[in-house]
Amino acid sequence: MTSRPCAGHGPAAGEPVACIECDLLIRIGPLRGGQRATCPRCGHVLSSAPPDGLTRSLAFALAAAVLLAAANAFPFMALEAQGLEQVMTLPRTGVELYRDGQASLAVLVLGPIVAVPALMLATLVALLVPLRRRIGAPWLVPAGRLLFWLSPWSMVEVFVIGVLVSLVKIAALATVVLGVSFWAYVGFALCFTAAVASLDRLQLWRAIEECGA
Numbered sequence: 057m058t059s060r061p062c063a064g065h066g067p068a069a070g071e072p073v074a075c076i077e078c079d080l081l082i083r084i085g086p087l088r089g090g091q092r093a094t095c096p097r098c099g100h101v102l103s104s105a106p107p108d109g110l111t112r113s114l115a116f117a118l119a120a121a122v123l124l125a126a127a128n129a130f131p132f133m134a135l136e137a138q139g140l141e142q143v144m145t146l147p148r149t150g151v152e153l154y155r156d157g158q159a160s161l162a163v164l165v166l167g168p169i170v171a172v173p174a175l176m177l178a179t180l181v182a183l184l185v186p187l188r189r190r191i192g193a194p195w196l197v198p199a200g201r202l203l204f205w206l207s208p209w210s211m212v213e214v215f216v217i218g219v220l221v222s223l224v225k226i227a228a229l230a231t232v233v234l235g236v237s238f239w240a241y242v243g244f245a246l247c248f249t250a251a252v253a254s255l256d257r258l259q260l261w262r263a264i265e266e267c268g269a
């Protein structure tokens with residue numbers, strides 16, 4: 057299998073990278089587990105290679121996938137007021153909005169908190185399984201591009217914080233019972249954030265390049 061430079065999606069080994077804080081061009085050599093490269097002018101961290109970063113990211117991604125499935129399968133929360141109880145699940149919020157003629161709102165609600173993270177997890181697994189075994193695959197470059205393109209559209213942490221803030225308001229109006237899905241989603245948000253945080257963009261593109269993609 058031949059290796060070719062991955063121009064256009066990340067700097068190849070030996071090519072200089074620009075510090076995003078002060079624009080200084082720096083050549084970053086290969087990093088070993090636990091090492092990080094900082095800008096000599098402003099001290100900004102340019103790249104880091106966490107120990108067993110790929111393995112750790114894959115483990116968190118798989119755990120996040122299981123928790124996301126659980127979050128969609130069980131009740132998210134139940135509201136009780138004046139003898140009436142309403143049980144809510146994550147998929148049902150989208151279905152109810154769709155039934156009310158708010159299809160675009162349903163996509164805007166479920167997209168960033170369920171669909172985009174699920175697609176990112178699938179992409180992460182498709183990338184990390186061959187990269188850990190140092191096996192080239194034709195989908196590595198498109199999957200890397202897709203992962204970083206999707207990243208700004210994932211709003212997992214925003215959703216968790218939004219739910220916690222709204223709980224304070226709702227608790228004054230109705231009795232709120234948090235379901236299994238709520239705790240599963242909190243666990244998913246933690247694992248998902250850890251999976252993405254364990255990846256360094258420069259190191260990932262270099263790993264893809266080393267696999268000959």
Ligand SMILES: [Zn+2]
Pocket residue numbers: 075076077078079080095096097098099100
């Ligand atoms: Zn700098």
